[in-house]
Amino acid sequence: MQISKHKTTKTIIIISDSYVWKKYQNYILKMLKKNNSVEIIKWIGPRGEKLKSIKNYELATNHILSSSHDINKNSTLIAIGGGAVSDFAGFIASTLLRGIKWTIIPTTLLSMVDASIGGKTALNTAAGKNLLGTFYPPSKIIVDLHFLKSLSMLDYYSGYGEIIKYAFLSSKINKLLKRLDKVHVNEKIINECIAYKNKIVKQDPREEKGIRTILNFGHTFGHAFEKAFNLPHGIAVLWGIEFILRHFSKNQKLLSTFYDFTTNIANIKIDLYKKKANPSLILNFICKDKKRSSSTHIKLVTLEKIGKPRVIEVTINDIRKKLIKEFGHEYIC
Ligand SMILES: NC(=O)c1ccc[n+]([C@@H]2O[C@H](COP(=O)([O-])OP(=O)(O)OC[C@H]3O[C@@H](n4cnc5c(N)ncnc54)[C@H](O)[C@@H]3O)[C@@H](O)[C@H]2O)c1
Secondary structure (H helix, E strand, C coil): CCCHHHHHCCEEEEEEEHHHHHHHHHHHHHHHCCCCCCEEEEEEECCHHHHHCHHHHHHHHHHHHCCCCCCCCCCEEEEEECHHHHHHHHHHHHHHHHCCEEEEEECCHHHHHHHCCCCEEEEEECCEEEEEEEECCCCEECCCHHHHHHCCHHHHHHHHHHHHHHHHHCHHHHHHHHCCCCCCCCHHHHHHHHHHHHHHHHHCCCCCCCCHHHHHCCHHHHHHHHHHHCCCHHHHHHHHHHHHHHHHCCCCHHHHHHHHHHHHHCCCCHHHHCCCCCHHHHHHHHHHCCCECCCCEEEEEEEEECCEEEEEEEEHHHHHHHHHHHHCHHHCC
16 A cells, blocks of 8 residues: 655645544554655544534544644545545545545445545435535545455445445446355455446536436435434445335346345345334435435436436325335324
Protein backbone atom coordinates (compact mmCIF):
# COMPACT_ATOMS: atom_id res chain seq x y z
CA MET A 1 0.00 0.00 0.00
CA GLN A 2 1.43 3.42 -0.87
CA ILE A 3 0.14 6.88 -0.41
CA SER A 4 2.50 8.65 -2.75
CA LYS A 5 0.14 11.56 -3.28
CA HIS A 6 0.63 12.65 0.31
CA LYS A 7 4.30 13.49 -0.22
CA THR A 8 3.25 17.09 -0.87
CA THR A 9 0.39 17.18 1.66
CA LYS A 10 1.07 19.06 4.85
CA THR A 11 -1.78 18.00 7.08
CA ILE A 12 -3.68 14.74 6.97
CA ILE A 13 -6.99 14.40 8.75
CA ILE A 14 -7.83 10.81 9.65
CA ILE A 15 -11.41 9.79 10.30
CA SER A 16 -12.12 6.26 11.44
CA ASP A 17 -14.26 4.28 13.85
CA SER A 18 -13.19 3.03 17.28
CA TYR A 19 -12.86 -0.65 16.26
CA VAL A 20 -10.95 -0.11 13.02
CA TRP A 21 -8.63 2.45 14.56
CA LYS A 22 -7.79 0.27 17.57
CA LYS A 23 -7.11 -2.74 15.39
CA TYR A 24 -5.26 -1.08 12.53
CA GLN A 25 -3.69 2.14 13.81
CA ASN A 26 -0.15 0.75 13.74
CA TYR A 27 -0.61 -0.58 10.23
CA ILE A 28 -2.03 2.76 9.05
CA LEU A 29 0.43 4.99 10.87
CA LYS A 30 3.37 2.97 9.57
CA MET A 31 2.04 3.57 6.09
CA LEU A 32 1.59 7.32 6.57
CA LYS A 33 4.77 7.96 8.51
CA LYS A 34 6.81 6.86 5.52
CA ASN A 35 6.41 10.51 4.72
CA ASN A 36 8.09 12.75 7.33
CA SER A 37 6.49 15.97 6.22
CA VAL A 38 3.04 14.79 7.21
CA GLU A 39 1.18 16.10 10.25
CA ILE A 40 -1.76 14.05 11.42
CA ILE A 41 -5.01 15.08 13.06
CA LYS A 42 -7.39 12.26 13.88
CA TRP A 43 -11.02 12.00 14.90
CA ILE A 44 -12.26 8.56 15.88
CA GLY A 45 -16.00 8.00 16.23
CA PRO A 46 -18.38 5.19 17.18
CA ARG A 47 -18.92 2.12 14.97
CA GLY A 48 -21.76 1.74 12.53
CA GLU A 49 -24.73 3.96 11.70
CA LYS A 50 -24.39 5.91 14.97
CA LEU A 51 -21.38 7.60 13.44
CA LYS A 52 -23.38 9.28 10.68
CA SER A 53 -25.12 11.80 12.95
CA ILE A 54 -25.28 15.58 12.84
CA LYS A 55 -23.95 15.61 16.40
CA ASN A 56 -20.81 13.68 15.36
CA TYR A 57 -20.42 15.95 12.34
CA GLU A 58 -20.33 18.91 14.72
CA LEU A 59 -17.92 17.18 17.11
CA ALA A 60 -15.54 16.11 14.34
CA THR A 61 -15.47 19.42 12.48
CA ASN A 62 -15.00 21.39 15.73
CA HIS A 63 -12.13 19.09 16.66
CA ILE A 64 -10.49 19.48 13.26
CA LEU A 65 -10.95 23.24 12.97
CA SER A 66 -9.77 23.97 16.51
CA SER A 67 -6.60 21.95 16.05
CA SER A 68 -3.26 23.75 16.19
CA HIS A 69 -2.29 22.20 12.85
CA ASP A 70 -2.66 24.20 9.69
CA ILE A 71 -5.82 23.10 7.87
CA ASN A 72 -6.03 24.51 4.39
CA LYS A 73 -7.16 23.60 0.90
CA ASN A 74 -4.06 21.39 0.52
CA SER A 75 -4.99 19.28 3.51
CA THR A 76 -6.23 15.79 2.76
CA LEU A 77 -8.80 13.82 4.68
CA ILE A 78 -8.47 10.04 4.84
CA ALA A 79 -11.48 7.87 5.68
CA ILE A 80 -10.42 4.51 7.07
CA GLY A 81 -13.27 2.08 7.70
CA GLY A 82 -16.49 0.73 6.30
CA GLY A 83 -19.27 2.50 4.45
CA ALA A 84 -20.48 4.37 7.53
CA VAL A 85 -17.03 5.93 7.90
CA SER A 86 -16.71 6.90 4.23
CA ASP A 87 -20.26 8.33 4.08
CA PHE A 88 -19.57 10.42 7.18
CA ALA A 89 -15.98 11.43 6.37
CA GLY A 90 -16.92 12.28 2.78
CA PHE A 91 -19.61 14.65 4.02
CA ILE A 92 -16.97 16.38 6.14
CA ALA A 93 -14.48 16.49 3.25
CA SER A 94 -17.09 18.06 0.99
CA THR A 95 -18.02 20.80 3.44
CA LEU A 96 -14.78 21.54 5.28
CA LEU A 97 -13.44 24.84 3.82
CA ARG A 98 -16.04 24.21 1.07
CA GLY A 99 -14.27 21.03 0.07
CA ILE A 100 -10.85 19.45 0.55
CA LYS A 101 -9.29 16.42 -1.16
CA TRP A 102 -10.05 13.06 0.37
CA THR A 103 -9.01 9.42 0.13
CA ILE A 104 -10.88 6.29 1.17
CA ILE A 105 -9.23 3.19 2.58
CA PRO A 106 -12.23 0.80 2.69
CA THR A 107 -11.94 -1.89 5.35
CA THR A 108 -15.19 -3.87 4.84
CA LEU A 109 -16.21 -5.97 1.87
CA LEU A 110 -19.30 -3.81 1.42
CA SER A 111 -17.29 -0.62 1.30
CA MET A 112 -14.76 -2.11 -1.13
CA VAL A 113 -17.37 -3.21 -3.66
CA ASP A 114 -19.89 -0.43 -3.20
CA ALA A 115 -19.84 2.33 -0.60
CA SER A 116 -16.42 3.75 -1.46
CA ILE A 117 -17.32 4.14 -5.13
CA GLY A 118 -19.47 6.81 -6.69
CA GLY A 119 -18.91 9.83 -4.48
CA LYS A 120 -22.13 9.78 -2.45
CA THR A 121 -21.64 11.06 1.08
CA ALA A 122 -24.30 10.95 3.77
CA LEU A 123 -25.51 11.72 7.27
CA ASN A 124 -28.63 10.27 8.88
CA THR A 125 -31.37 12.33 10.50
CA ALA A 126 -34.22 11.35 12.82
CA ALA A 127 -36.49 11.38 9.75
CA GLY A 128 -34.51 8.73 7.88
CA LYS A 129 -31.27 7.36 6.55
CA ASN A 130 -28.90 9.31 4.30
CA LEU A 131 -31.25 12.29 4.04
CA LEU A 132 -28.35 14.75 4.20
CA GLY A 133 -25.64 14.25 1.65
CA THR A 134 -23.45 15.48 -1.15
CA PHE A 135 -21.87 14.11 -4.31
CA TYR A 136 -18.15 14.42 -3.69
CA PRO A 137 -15.90 11.72 -5.20
CA PRO A 138 -12.62 10.96 -3.41
CA SER A 139 -9.43 11.55 -5.34
CA LYS A 140 -8.16 8.12 -4.37
CA ILE A 141 -9.47 4.76 -3.12
CA ILE A 142 -6.98 2.24 -1.77
CA VAL A 143 -8.33 -1.32 -1.67
CA ASP A 144 -6.29 -3.60 0.56
CA LEU A 145 -7.75 -7.09 1.09
CA HIS A 146 -5.65 -7.50 4.24
CA PHE A 147 -8.43 -5.71 6.18
CA LEU A 148 -10.97 -8.44 5.35
CA LYS A 149 -9.19 -10.98 7.55
CA SER A 150 -10.76 -9.55 10.70
CA LEU A 151 -14.28 -9.04 9.32
CA SER A 152 -17.12 -10.70 11.24
CA MET A 153 -19.32 -13.24 9.42
CA LEU A 154 -22.26 -10.84 9.64
CA ASP A 155 -20.28 -8.08 7.94
CA TYR A 156 -19.15 -10.56 5.26
CA TYR A 157 -22.82 -11.43 4.66
CA SER A 158 -23.57 -7.74 4.43
CA GLY A 159 -20.90 -7.37 1.73
CA TYR A 160 -22.31 -10.39 -0.13
CA GLY A 161 -25.64 -8.52 -0.10
CA GLU A 162 -24.26 -5.87 -2.45
CA ILE A 163 -22.32 -8.46 -4.51
CA ILE A 164 -25.56 -10.42 -5.02
CA LYS A 165 -27.27 -7.17 -6.03
CA TYR A 166 -24.61 -6.75 -8.77
CA ALA A 167 -25.17 -10.37 -9.81
CA PHE A 168 -28.75 -9.41 -10.71
CA LEU A 169 -27.80 -6.19 -12.47
CA SER A 170 -24.87 -7.58 -14.47
CA SER A 171 -24.92 -10.89 -16.33
CA LYS A 172 -21.10 -10.94 -16.24
CA ILE A 173 -21.04 -10.84 -12.43
CA ASN A 174 -23.95 -13.31 -12.36
CA LYS A 175 -21.95 -15.88 -14.34
CA LEU A 176 -18.87 -15.26 -12.26
CA LEU A 177 -20.77 -15.89 -9.03
CA LYS A 178 -22.58 -18.94 -10.39
CA ARG A 179 -19.26 -20.57 -11.22
CA LEU A 180 -18.38 -20.63 -7.54
CA ASP A 181 -19.48 -23.40 -5.19
CA LYS A 182 -19.35 -21.03 -2.29
CA VAL A 183 -18.69 -17.31 -2.38
CA HIS A 184 -14.96 -16.94 -2.09
CA VAL A 185 -14.28 -13.30 -1.95
CA ASN A 186 -11.50 -12.88 -4.37
CA GLU A 187 -9.93 -9.99 -6.16
CA LYS A 188 -11.69 -10.85 -9.40
CA ILE A 189 -15.21 -10.51 -7.97
CA ILE A 190 -14.29 -7.35 -6.08
CA ASN A 191 -12.74 -5.81 -9.21
CA GLU A 192 -15.76 -6.71 -11.38
CA CYS A 193 -18.16 -5.09 -8.88
CA ILE A 194 -15.99 -1.97 -8.72
CA ALA A 195 -15.80 -1.81 -12.53
CA TYR A 196 -19.56 -2.26 -12.88
CA LYS A 197 -20.40 0.48 -10.38
CA ASN A 198 -17.80 2.83 -11.89
CA LYS A 199 -19.28 2.26 -15.35
CA ILE A 200 -22.81 3.17 -14.19
CA VAL A 201 -21.70 6.14 -12.08
CA LYS A 202 -19.66 7.56 -14.97
CA GLN A 203 -22.78 7.72 -17.12
CA ASP A 204 -24.85 9.47 -14.45
CA PRO A 205 -22.59 10.83 -11.70
CA ARG A 206 -25.28 12.88 -9.93
CA GLU A 207 -28.19 10.50 -10.44
CA GLU A 208 -29.96 12.95 -12.73
CA LYS A 209 -30.51 10.80 -15.82
CA GLY A 210 -32.14 7.82 -14.17
CA ILE A 211 -29.21 5.54 -15.13
CA ARG A 212 -27.62 5.41 -11.68
CA THR A 213 -31.03 4.69 -10.14
CA ILE A 214 -30.64 1.00 -11.02
CA LEU A 215 -27.97 0.71 -8.32
CA ASN A 216 -30.81 1.21 -5.84
CA PHE A 217 -32.15 -2.26 -6.68
CA GLY A 218 -33.33 -3.67 -3.32
CA HIS A 219 -32.60 -0.42 -1.51
CA THR A 220 -36.02 1.26 -1.21
CA PHE A 221 -37.37 -1.54 0.98
CA GLY A 222 -33.86 -2.38 2.18
CA HIS A 223 -33.32 1.06 3.74
CA ALA A 224 -36.70 0.83 5.49
CA PHE A 225 -35.92 -2.68 6.86
CA GLU A 226 -32.43 -1.54 7.89
CA LYS A 227 -33.84 1.38 9.86
CA ALA A 228 -36.84 -0.48 11.33
CA PHE A 229 -34.91 -3.58 12.44
CA ASN A 230 -31.41 -2.22 12.90
CA LEU A 231 -29.98 -4.68 10.35
CA PRO A 232 -26.58 -4.47 8.65
CA HIS A 233 -26.98 -2.60 5.36
CA GLY A 234 -26.27 -5.49 2.97
CA ILE A 235 -28.53 -7.94 4.84
CA ALA A 236 -31.38 -5.42 4.65
CA VAL A 237 -30.66 -4.97 0.93
CA LEU A 238 -30.96 -8.75 0.43
CA TRP A 239 -34.36 -8.74 2.11
CA GLY A 240 -35.24 -5.70 -0.04
CA ILE A 241 -34.28 -7.64 -3.21
CA GLU A 242 -36.29 -10.67 -2.15
CA PHE A 243 -39.29 -8.44 -1.37
CA ILE A 244 -39.14 -6.75 -4.79
CA LEU A 245 -38.78 -10.07 -6.63
CA ARG A 246 -41.62 -11.65 -4.66
CA HIS A 247 -44.06 -8.78 -4.95
CA PHE A 248 -43.14 -6.75 -8.03
CA SER A 249 -41.51 -9.05 -10.58
CA LYS A 250 -43.41 -11.27 -12.94
CA ASN A 251 -40.35 -13.42 -13.56
CA GLN A 252 -40.46 -16.00 -10.73
CA LYS A 253 -37.28 -17.69 -11.98
CA LEU A 254 -35.44 -14.72 -10.53
CA LEU A 255 -36.62 -15.64 -7.06
CA SER A 256 -35.07 -19.10 -7.33
CA THR A 257 -31.84 -17.50 -8.55
CA PHE A 258 -31.99 -15.32 -5.44
CA TYR A 259 -32.28 -18.37 -3.15
CA ASP A 260 -29.50 -20.13 -5.07
CA PHE A 261 -27.21 -17.24 -4.32
CA THR A 262 -28.19 -16.62 -0.72
CA THR A 263 -28.71 -20.19 0.49
CA ASN A 264 -26.43 -22.30 -1.68
CA ILE A 265 -23.58 -19.99 -2.51
CA ALA A 266 -23.32 -17.36 0.21
CA ASN A 267 -24.95 -19.58 2.88
CA ILE A 268 -27.04 -16.71 4.25
CA LYS A 269 -30.33 -17.71 5.83
CA ILE A 270 -32.18 -14.50 5.12
CA ASP A 271 -35.26 -15.61 7.12
CA LEU A 272 -33.18 -15.52 10.31
CA TYR A 273 -32.96 -11.74 10.06
CA LYS A 274 -36.63 -11.09 9.34
CA LYS A 275 -38.77 -9.68 12.11
CA LYS A 276 -42.40 -8.71 12.53
CA ALA A 277 -43.30 -5.09 12.15
CA ASN A 278 -46.06 -2.63 11.80
CA PRO A 279 -46.54 -2.09 8.03
CA SER A 280 -47.30 1.59 8.73
CA LEU A 281 -43.87 2.02 10.29
CA ILE A 282 -42.15 0.49 7.24
CA LEU A 283 -44.34 2.56 4.91
CA ASN A 284 -43.39 5.67 6.81
CA PHE A 285 -39.67 5.00 6.22
CA ILE A 286 -40.34 4.23 2.55
CA CYS A 287 -42.22 7.49 2.09
CA LYS A 288 -39.24 9.40 3.47
CA ASP A 289 -36.96 7.67 0.96
CA LYS A 290 -35.41 9.91 -1.67
CA LYS A 291 -36.91 7.77 -4.45
CA ARG A 292 -40.39 9.11 -3.78
CA SER A 293 -41.54 10.70 -7.03
CA SER A 294 -44.76 12.39 -5.86
CA SER A 295 -47.13 12.40 -2.89
CA THR A 296 -48.82 9.27 -4.23
CA HIS A 297 -46.08 7.36 -6.11
CA ILE A 298 -42.68 5.82 -5.45
CA LYS A 299 -40.01 4.75 -7.93
CA LEU A 300 -38.86 1.16 -7.56
CA VAL A 301 -36.16 -0.75 -9.37
CA THR A 302 -37.32 -4.16 -10.47
CA LEU A 303 -35.90 -6.71 -12.90
CA GLU A 304 -37.17 -8.12 -16.18
CA LYS A 305 -34.32 -10.60 -16.32
CA ILE A 306 -30.71 -10.84 -15.18
CA GLY A 307 -28.88 -7.76 -16.45
CA LYS A 308 -32.14 -5.99 -17.33
CA PRO A 309 -33.31 -3.74 -14.50
CA ARG A 310 -36.37 -1.55 -14.95
CA VAL A 311 -37.54 1.48 -13.00
CA ILE A 312 -41.26 1.43 -12.30
CA GLU A 313 -43.59 3.79 -10.48
CA VAL A 314 -46.01 2.27 -8.00
CA THR A 315 -48.66 3.84 -5.84
CA ILE A 316 -48.12 4.13 -2.13
CA ASN A 317 -51.40 2.33 -1.70
CA ASP A 318 -50.08 -0.64 -3.68
CA ILE A 319 -46.98 -0.72 -1.47
CA ARG A 320 -49.22 -0.62 1.61
CA LYS A 321 -51.08 -3.71 0.35
CA LYS A 322 -47.82 -5.63 -0.24
CA LEU A 323 -46.55 -4.72 3.21
CA ILE A 324 -49.77 -5.99 4.77
CA LYS A 325 -49.28 -9.22 2.83
CA GLU A 326 -45.72 -9.48 4.18
CA PHE A 327 -46.34 -8.42 7.79
CA GLY A 328 -50.04 -9.05 8.42
CA HIS A 329 -53.16 -6.96 9.06
CA GLU A 330 -53.06 -7.08 12.81
CA TYR A 331 -50.19 -4.61 12.93
CA ILE A 332 -52.02 -1.85 11.09
CA CYS A 333 -52.71 1.22 13.21
N1 LIG B 1 -22.16 6.02 -0.33
C1 LIG B 1 -22.59 4.95 -0.92
O1 LIG B 1 -22.65 4.87 -2.15
C2 LIG B 1 -23.00 3.76 -0.11
C3 LIG B 1 -23.30 2.53 -0.73
C4 LIG B 1 -23.64 1.44 0.07
C5 LIG B 1 -23.67 1.57 1.45
N2 LIG B 1 -23.40 2.78 2.01
C6 LIG B 1 -23.42 2.95 3.46
O2 LIG B 1 -22.42 2.11 4.01
C7 LIG B 1 -22.80 1.71 5.32
C8 LIG B 1 -22.68 0.20 5.43
O3 LIG B 1 -21.34 -0.15 5.14
P1 LIG B 1 -20.49 -1.09 6.11
O4 LIG B 1 -21.21 -2.33 6.40
O5 LIG B 1 -19.11 -1.15 5.58
O6 LIG B 1 -20.59 -0.20 7.45
P2 LIG B 1 -19.74 0.10 8.72
O7 LIG B 1 -18.76 1.16 8.43
O8 LIG B 1 -20.76 0.39 9.76
O9 LIG B 1 -18.97 -1.26 9.06
C9 LIG B 1 -19.65 -2.35 9.61
C10 LIG B 1 -18.93 -2.86 10.87
O10 LIG B 1 -17.70 -3.46 10.48
C11 LIG B 1 -16.67 -3.01 11.35
N3 LIG B 1 -15.42 -3.08 10.58
C12 LIG B 1 -14.97 -2.25 9.63
N4 LIG B 1 -13.84 -2.73 9.09
C13 LIG B 1 -13.56 -3.87 9.72
C14 LIG B 1 -12.52 -4.83 9.61
N5 LIG B 1 -11.56 -4.72 8.69
N6 LIG B 1 -12.55 -5.91 10.43
C15 LIG B 1 -13.55 -6.06 11.36
N7 LIG B 1 -14.56 -5.19 11.50
C16 LIG B 1 -14.57 -4.12 10.69
C17 LIG B 1 -17.09 -1.62 11.76
O11 LIG B 1 -16.47 -1.24 12.97
C18 LIG B 1 -18.60 -1.79 11.89
O12 LIG B 1 -18.92 -2.25 13.17
C19 LIG B 1 -24.22 2.18 5.52
O13 LIG B 1 -24.21 3.36 6.28
C20 LIG B 1 -24.70 2.47 4.11
O14 LIG B 1 -25.72 3.44 4.08
C21 LIG B 1 -23.06 3.85 1.27
